[in-house]
Amino acid sequence: MTPRTTCLDAEVRTALRAVGAAAKRGLGDAGLAELVQVRASQLNHCAYCLDMHLGIAREQGVDGRLLDLLAAWEEAGEVFDARERAALALTEAVTVLTEGFVPDAVYEEAARHFDAGELAHLIGLISAINGWNRLMVARRIPAGGTAW
Structure with a gap:
């Protein structure tokens, strides 16, 4: 296998951190933000971001139950509320x-569960974590x- 770089430009890192x-x-909901970032990281198979988030x-x-069932959120019934389900569907x-x-x-x-500003921030968060996932x-x- 070809060795891979662990180098990440400091300006890129700073910019992505700022976007996230x-x-x-x-978004104004730190817990939901983490659920979204974990779900995107699951889909992208990003062990680094999964571990961190x-x-x-x-x-x-x-809630640990939410984290335990996140990979199967669509099948989890009422474990996830309607707002969480809408955010997770958008994330996917x-x-x-x-x-x-x-x-x-x-x-x-x-859009039924988030106002225009929240929705814009949710999409921004999903985009940022996808960027991080792909970099990692x-x-x-x-x-x-630690070497990245």
Whole structure:
């Protein structure tokens, strides 16, 4: 296997951190922000981000049952409330883009639960974590990795 770089430009790192932090502040729900980041990281198979955001979620008091069932949130019944379900559906639609775009029904459901500013920040957060996931997965940075 070709060795992979652990180098990440400081300006890129600072910019991505700033985007994520601004999106989290604008969303105004730290627990939901962590659920979204964990779910995107699951879909992208990013062990580094999963490890980090699961730890943050636990520190912030996110219900362990939500974290345990997150990979199967659609099948978890009422464990996730309607707002969480809308955010997770949007996370999956933006992350996977199976149809090449975010389906109108998914976007419209999210818009029922988030005002325009919150929705903009939610999409920004999903985009930021996807950027981080891709940076870490492309370079195969492991869970708990420190050289990046």
